[in-house]
Amino acid sequence: MLSLLARIIKTGTVTEQAPQVGSTDIEVTGENLKRAITRLYGGRSLRIRHVDAGSSNAEEYEMTALGNAYHDSERFGLSFVASPRHADILTVSGPVTRNMEHALRTAYDMTPEPRMVIAVGDGACTGGIWAGSYAVVGAVEKVIPVDAKIFGDPPSPLQILKGLLAAIEKART
Amino acid sequence: MDPLLISRLFLFALATPAFAALLGLLLRRVSWSNTLTQVLFALSGLVGLGAVALLALEMFAGSLSSLQIGGLGVLQPLGVPFLGIIYAGVLLTSFYSIAALAKYKEIYVLPWLNVASALFLIGMQAVVLAPSVLTFLLAWELMSIAAYFLVIADRTEDSLRAGFLYFVMTHLGFLALAAGLLILSGGNPLLSWAELAQGAATLGALPLSLAFALLFAGFGSKAGLVPLHQWLPYAHPQAPSGSSALLSGVMLKVAVFGFLQSLTFFPSLLFPWMLVVLLLGLVSAFFGALHAAVENDAKRLLAWSSIENMGLIFAGIALYFLTSGTAALAPLAPLFALFVMLHILNHFLFKSGLFMAAGVIQSATHTRDLDSLGGLARRWPLFSGVVLALSLAAAALPPLGTFFGEWALVQALALGLGAGDPASRFTALLVLSSVALVGGLAIFAFVKFFSLVFLGRARTEAAEHAGALSWILATPVAICALLSLGVGLVAFPLISGIPVGKLFGAEVVVAPGAGIDPTLVALILAAPALALWLITRVLRTKIRITDTWDCGAPLTPRMQYTSTGFAAPIRFFFRTLLGARREIITTPVVASNPWVTKKHLDWQIHSIWEVWLYKPLGHGIVRVAHSVRRLQSGVVQFYLLLVLLTLILTLFIAL
Numbered sequence: 001m002l003s004l005l006a007r008i009i010k011t012g013t014v015t016e017q018a019p020q021v022g023s024t025d026i027e028v029t030g031e032n033l034k035r036a037i038t039r040l041y042g043g044r045s046l047r048i049r050h051v052d053a054g055s056s057n058a059e060e061y062e063m064t065a066l067g068n069a070y071h072d073s074e075r076f077g078l079s080f081v082a083s084p085r086h087a088d089i090l091t092v093s094g095p096v097t098r099n100m101e102h103a104l105r106t107a108y109d110m111t112p113e114p115r116m117v118i119a120v121g122d123g124a125c126t127g128g129i130w131a132g133s134y135a136v137v138g139a140v141e142k143v144i145p146v147d148a149k150i151f152g153d154p155p156s157p158l159q160i161l162k163g164l165l166a167a168i169e170k171a172r173t
Numbered sequence: 174m175d176p177l178l179i180s181r182l183f184l185f186a187l188a189t190p191a192f193a194a195l196l197g198l199l200l201r202r203v204s205w206s207n208t209l210t211q212v213l214f215a216l217s218g219l220v221g222l223g224a225v226a227l228l229a230l231e232m233f234a235g236s237l238s239s240l241q242i243g244g245l246g247v248l249q250p251l252g253v254p255f256l257g258i259i260y261a262g263v264l265l266t267s268f269y270s271i272a273a274l275a276k277y278k279e280i281y282v283l284p285w286l287n288v289a290s291a292l293f294l295i296g297m298q299a300v301v302l303a304p305s306v307l308t309f310l311l312a313w314e315l316m317s318i319a320a321y322f323l324v325i326a327d328r329t330e331d332s333l334r335a336g337f338l339y340f341v342m343t344h345l346g347f348l349a350l351a352a353g354l355l356i357l358s359g360g361n362p363l364l365s366w367a368e369l370a371q372g373a374a375t376l377g378a379l380p381l382s383l384a385f386a387l388l389f390a391g392f393g394s395k396a397g398l399v400p401l402h403q404w405l406p407y408a409h410p411q412a413p414s415g416s417s418a419l420l421s422g423v424m425l426k427v428a429v430f431g432f433l434q435s436l437t438f439f440p441s442l443l444f445p446w447m448l449v450v451l452l453l454g455l456v457s458a459f460f461g462a463l464h465a466a467v468e469n470d471a472k473r474l475l476a477w478s479s480i481e482n483m484g485l486i487f488a489g490i491a492l493y494f495l496t497s498g499t500a501a502l503a504p505l506a507p508l509f510a511l512f513v514m515l516h517i518l519n520h521f522l523f524k525s526g527l528f529m530a531a532g533v534i535q536s537a538t539h540t541r542d543l544d545s546l547g548g549l550a551r552r553w554p555l556f557s558g559v560v561l562a563l564s565l566a567a568a569a570l571p572p573l574g575t576f577f578g579e580w581a582l583v584q585a586l587a588l589g590l591g592a593g594d595p596a597s598r599f600t601a602l603l604v605l606s607s608v609a610l611v612g613g614l615a616i617f618a619f620v621k622f623f624s625l626v627f628l629g630r631a632r633t634e635a636a637e638h639a640g641a642l643s644w645i646l647a648t649p650v651a652i653c654a655l656l657s658l659g660v661g662l663v664a665f666p667l668i669s670g671i672p673v674g675k676l677f678g679a680e681v682v683v684a685p686g687a688g689i690d691p692t693l694v695a696l697i698l699a700a701p702a703l704a705l706w707l708i709t710r711v712l713r714t715k716i717r718i719t720d721t722w723d724c725g726a727p728l729t730p731r732m733q734y735t736s737t738g739f740a741a742p743i744r745f746f747f748r749t750l751l752g753a754r755r756e757i758i759t760t761p762v763v764a765s766n767p768w769v770t771k772k773h774l775d776w777q778i779h780s781i782w783e784v785w786l787y788k789p790l791g792h793g794i795v796r797v798a799h800s801v802r803r804l805q806s807g808v809v810q811f812y813l814l815l816v817l818l819t820l821i822l823t824l825f826i827a828l
Contacts, residue, residue, distance in 0.1 A: 085722050110719050
């Protein structure tokens with residue numbers, strides 16, 4: 001017992017220093033995003049419904065990272081929802097495969113207006129390395145109207161945040 | 174108006190059904206023979222309604238107090254509204270039956286079914302018109318036997334079984350009636366009602382009590398009061414829908430008429446017996462509503478709801494006689510009388526309409542099972558509105574007539590909380606809470622009825638491909654709904670405090686303070702409609718209609734609520750009273766693997782009256798019969814000895 005206590009005292013703190021809050025690129029972009037959302041409609045949050053229209057899942061990994069403890073995008077007012085009925089933004093990844101074309105169109109149809117469609121990743125923006133394949137339709141804009149594109153294969157969480165910020169600011173004007 | 178003319182109109186209405194049925198029988202080879210018969214039935218109903226209207230005008234003017242109908246009988250004021258209901262029922266159901274029965278030519282033997290209908294109609298009118306004990310009993314028997322043939326009309330196994338149960342129960346009821354009336358008349362069946370009442374006044378307390386118990390059992394068994402109700406939910410749904418409407422909407426009211434008429438023979442000792450009537454009425458209302466809430470067969474649900482409403486009517490009658498006798502509570506009595514009369518009329522309207530609607534649904538989808546219907550509102554938008562109105566009436570919601578009738582009941586009970594001695598206040602509290610419970614269960618039952626038939630998606634192919642609606646079938650249903658709404662509009666000022674006139678032979682003025690504020694009700698009804706109109710018209714919200722979000726998997730009708738599932742909470746909560754039992758039977762699919770199993774849910778509900786009363790009684794009778802059979806030795810000398818002993822015993826008693 002005593003030896004354990006002595007060891008705790010002797011060892012001290014060995015974990016890394018906590019990152020400085022409020023100074024990194026993510027925080028700055030996030031705060032701007034929050035302000036942009038407030039300016040957009042006076043509210044505090046935007047809901048995202050993500051549609052995987054046949055991506056390599058790289059984009060999904062990066063978007064999942066948006067919600068982890070490090071990025072914590074919910075503090076900027078972004079959250080992911082399960083139904084397009086609840087969504088403001090539809091994010092689409094992947095070159096739209098022929099199997100997912102109908103599903104994507106249905107999801108778009110069922111998102112209430114006003115809505116925004118953002119293509120995430122090179123596949124969704126241009127078709128990427130799959131462009132021209134018989135199995136894919138190609139870029140998302142060939143299926144549904146796209147409001148903004150976030151390039152990258154895959155885009156990092158920071159790039160996604162910046163892309164969302166740009167899209168929202170563009171939507172305001 | 175000449176009384177002779179009115180009585181001739183009544184005679185015409187009484188005789189026409191017989192003539193129509195005979196004509197239908199003679200012309201049975203002709204394709205339009207059913208149409209002819211039904212049109213003549215409808216004509217008799219129309220003429221009868223006219224006669225009732227003329228007579229009612231004369232009676233309100235005070236120039237006539239009763240009407241001699243040929244040599245057949247005397248029509249007292251009490252019978253007039255009941256005759257009106259009979260004729261209205263005949264008119265509506267005959268009109269409906271023109272097209273409804275034509276579809277079932279192969280199943281029913283139409284000419285003979287119409288003969289049974291005609292005898293049934295004549296029997297019901299004769300019960301109301303009967304001037305003496307004997308004619309009353311004969312008319313009652315005619316009505317009951319004819320109804321038996323309506324129940325077994327399709328000659329299926331189920332119908333024959335239901336018909337047998339009905340046959341036994343109705344004859345037990347008949348025996349009770351005959352015994353009760355003969356006790357009152359001192360054994361003379363030829364007495365008129367007035368003479369009977371005179372004779373009854375001289376009887377002691379014990380024979381009077383016995384007679385009351387027998388009469389209540391007789392009329393109660395016809396009206397479907399607990400515990401003599403078991404036949405009703407089996408028998409009523411088996412008849413053709415037009416006849417079901419008559420059985421449930423009209424014949425039950427004839428039983429109420431018989432009961433009300435017989436009450437005039439008991440000037441004294443009504444008080445303790447009325448408590449029994451009140452109790453059984455409330456128990457019937459509760460069990461009727463409870464079984465309606467958990468029933469899956471559309472027509473049987475309606476039959477259970479009839480038991481509920483008859484229970485409420487009998488409770489209302491009991492409350493009227495309980496309160497009118499006491500000085501402190503007498504101001505409440507008119508409200509109960511108002512409830513009884515309004516509810517008799519309302520129940521006739523909505524129940525006839527709903528039974529005919531169930532018939533329309535059954536003829537289009539070939540099923541009565543709520544779990545196999547659904548989605549009919551999309552095919553029949555107008556008709557679903559009509560049935561919605563009728564369901565609202567059945568659930569006693571405004572602005573339909575039933576609401577105002579039950580409002581009178583609830584108001585009177587609420588006033589009863591603050592009047593009279595502690596015992597009566599406590600009774601009012603108990604009755605009020607039971608009425609609230611019954612009302613809640615009724616709303617549950619009719620939400621289930623309407624939503625499972627009309628909303629959502631079709632659950633089977635048959636419901637999916639329901640054909641076009643024939644207007645001749647839908648019109649009588651729509652008329653029922655409109656009349657129900659009309660009763661609401663008429664009852665509204667009545668409840669608001671206008672003298673009602675003479676009911677039960679007493680001047681009726683609605684109790685002050687028991688009224689209803691018309692502006693408030695109008696506001697409550699109008700506000701949601703106004704809000705809806707504002708949202709859609711003034712705000713001009715753009716509406717884009719898309720499919721239901723299905724998460725990518727296609728939606729199937731099996732994802733919807735079923736009738737069984739909808740009623741599950743009620744079944745669970747009242748499982749003791751319903752005798753509900755459920756069991757999950759697990760069978761392994763592969764013998765070597767205990768984890769892969771097929772599960773099957775088995776559930777049942779029973780009537781506790783059947784389990785605890787009917788079956789033990791039946792077993793007991795069979796056991797007694799077995800022991801009596803030992804007497805049958807087959808030796809002639811022994812039988813002669815029995816004859817001799819009987820003779821000696823008879824002589825001993827007689828001398």
